[in-house]
Amino acid sequence: MTATPLVDLSAICKRFGGLEAVSNASLTLYPGEVVAVLGHNGAGKSTLMGVLSGATPCDSGTVRIRGETVEISSPARARALGVETVHQQLALIEELDAVANLFLGRELRTRFGLLDEEAMEAAARDVLGRLNPRFTQLREPVRNLSGGQRSTIAIARAVHFEARVLILDEPSAALGPTEKRTVAETIEALRAEGIGIFLVSHDLHDVMDVATRVVIMRAGRTIGGGNTADLSHDEIVAMIVSGGPDR
Amino acid sequence: MSPPLPPRGLRALEIEPNVAGIGLALVVAAIGFDLATGGIFLTPRNLSNLAIQSSVVGIMAAGMVLVIGARHIDLAVGSIVGVTGMAAAVLQVEWFPVDAAWGWPLATFAALALGAGIGVWQGYWTAYRSIPSFIVTLAGLLIFRGLAYLWTDGRTVAPLQPGFERLGGGFDGAIGSTGSLVLGGVAVFIIAGSTLRRRVDRRRHQIPTRPLWADTVRICVGAGGILGFVAVMNAYTLPRSDIGRGVPIPVLFMLATAIGLDGIARRTRFGRHAFALGSDPAAAALSGVRVRRVTLATFALMGLLAGLAGVLTSARLGAGTNTMGTLAELRVIAAAVIGGTSLRGGSGSVVGAVLGAVFMQSLENGMVLLGVSSALRQICIGLVLLLAVWIDSATRGRRTI
Numbered sequence: 147m148t149a150t151p152l153v154d155l156s157a158i159c160k161r162f163g164g165l166e167a168v169s170n171a172s173l174t175l176y177p178g179e180v181v182a183v184l185g186h187n188g189a190g191k192s193t194l195m196g197v198l199s200g201a202t203p204c205d206s207g208t209v210r211i212r213g214e215t216v217e218i219s220s221p222a223r224a225r226a227l228g229v230e231t232v233h234q235q236l237a238l239i240e241e242l243d244a245v246a247n248l249f250l251g252r253e254l255r256t257r258f259g260l261l262d263e264e265a266m267e268a269a270a271r272d273v274l275g276r277l278n279p280r281f282t283q284l285r286e287p288v289r290n291l292s293g294g295q296r297s298t299i300a301i302a303r304a305v306h307f308e309a310r311v312l313i314l315d316e317p318s319a320a321l322g323p324t325e326k327r328t329v330a331e332t333i334e335a336l337r338a339e340g341i342g343i344f345l346v347s348h349d350l351h352d353v354m355d356v357a358t359r360v361v362i363m364r365a366g367r368t369i370g371g372g373n374t375a376d377l378s379h380d381e382i383v384a385m386i387v388s389g390g391p392d393r
Numbered sequence: 394m395s396p397p398l399p400p401r402g403l404r405a406l407e408i409e410p411n412v413a414g415i416g417l418a419l420v421v422a423a424i425g426f427d428l429a430t431g432g433i434f435l436t437p438r439n440l441s442n443l444a445i446q447s448s449v450v451g452i453m454a455a456g457m458v459l460v461i462g463a464r465h466i467d468l469a470v471g472s473i474v475g476v477t478g479m480a481a482a483v484l485q486v487e488w489f490p491v492d493a494a495w496g497w498p499l500a501t502f503a504a505l506a507l508g509a510g511i512g513v514w515q516g517y518w519t520a521y522r523s524i525p526s527f528i529v530t531l532a533g534l535l536i537f538r539g540l541a542y543l544w545t546d547g548r549t550v551a552p553l554q555p556g557f558e559r560l561g562g563g564f565d566g567a568i569g570s571t572g573s574l575v576l577g578g579v580a581v582f583i584i585a586g587s588t589l590r591r592r593v594d595r596r597r598h599q600i601p602t603r604p605l606w607a608d609t610v611r612i613c614v615g616a617g618g619i620l621g622f623v624a625v626m627n628a629y630t631l632p633r634s635d636i637g638r639g640v641p642i643p644v645l646f647m648l649a650t651a652i653g654l655d656g657i658a659r660r661t662r663f664g665r666h667a668f669a670l671g672s673d674p675a676a677a678a679l680s681g682v683r684v685r686r687v688t689l690a691t692f693a694l695m696g697l698l699a700g701l702a703g704v705l706t707s708a709r710l711g712a713g714t715n716t717m718g719t720l721a722e723l724r725v726i727a728a729a730v731i732g733g734t735s736l737r738g739g740s741g742s743v744v745g746a747v748l749g750a751v752f753m754q755s756l757e758n759g760m761v762l763l764g765v766s767s768a769l770r771q772i773c774i775g776l777v778l779l780l781a782v783w784i785d786s787a788t789r790g791r792r793t794i
Binding site: 199201220221222225231233235236237238239240241242246247250251252253255259260261263264265267268271303 | 677
């Protein structure tokens, strides 16, 4: 591992009104790592990831990306820093087609400033075809596509723009078995390229095969974790449930 | 990987269903009224009047597509017409020297700026203060109507400068037959050029193109429509002469607005983002759409177009009055909805909305020719609105285009 982590979150706090969703949580991610963030529903996993993805900017704490302290105030800012997210609900626009969704917020434009539909369609065909060779409905509104096709678009959107950090928030929630396998293969390929990946889940089975490290969250805090290879399934469950392996 | 098949049959023409529907309704209405009125409806004179009558609502309906597409509403457009039309009148008559050549152009510019400024005001309260646009613009409806009245104590401001009145399409208010032919020719050239350019671009990116016959049909229909329209406008001659009037100036503004807004809606990042946030604000924000900025911009654009409509209204009346634009918001929203814009946000067609405005005006115009009373005309147009939305929602599920 290199000395500088890709992502270094330290002492992050985030409140929603009276509820302290994340309190003093810290987390690092190195290139080529797949870190599973585990915990019960409401443990603060998605909120902590939201701090990194720009969806829920933090109240206090430090966010460093490749050693530099940054303020991630919006999803657009996170993307500009190379942090891509596949959201639990996929965050696709039903009325727009696959091409428009893929490039939403980062449209390619001609020299006249107009949308370059041809270039976007060609690029979309390539990236979507690589993830799912059977994907040909580029110009169909997303509303008419299947769950698997939608998740293909969401993943394509995250990997097409040279991400350095990828956040997959509950990726299996919207996926069928085929897509789950595609996701696992994609994760492995990206990891090999040196991209760091956070995998948020409350289902241990989904992550044990692909994660290199696990981090456990409970009541808004990061309470422990370790390399997947060093931990047994039961030890992890014990941490999720009771807050520590021997407590 | 198997390449997607190019579309076949009629689908290859890629006609928007909304536009096809309203276009068809328009043709049926025109033929029906022409038969019922014994050939008065489809005369160059009536069609020229109809086009002028449609332009104010048509211009605003084009902007309303983006506002409604962004899941907002602007109830204040009628009042903006009132205050901006009044501004144009007061400035050129009372503030500027009466005989100054720059009087009416500057007054026009100021009225447009006022409209855009009001749009920014409404957009600010909606986007940055999170007040529902229904409330913001309901307040605007009252505020700006009141301001227009207060400004002149309810007086009517007239007469306006002749150059300004030309904008309304009255005396000398068209661009002449030669100008119309030249503009029509340029438009045909642009349509053909852009269609062919798109073909070349798609080939270059190895994306399936429309069949050649479909592109040919689209170009021919477009060119035929444009040149046919110019021919009709040129066939309406000046009194006691055979000099064609050509396209009336307000109609020119409507056509330019329709083309410009259609381009903004379908070919710019701003238009795409407006519809995206109307479809799903949360998902759009997560995708990097700057929701507040885009919302502000849609209202600013709507305000600018309402300002243009205000200018055209006072120019047509030859005066600034206090009733200008009253209830226009309802006609504008109805035109957008008849043209296939969904009040749920996320989708809409500028061309459909402008055709919707022309369609509503055709009903009005045709029924007037038939001597139908104003009360009955209102009932009919109300029923048509209901019917249009019902047809739209009933067929939406089955559409596969």
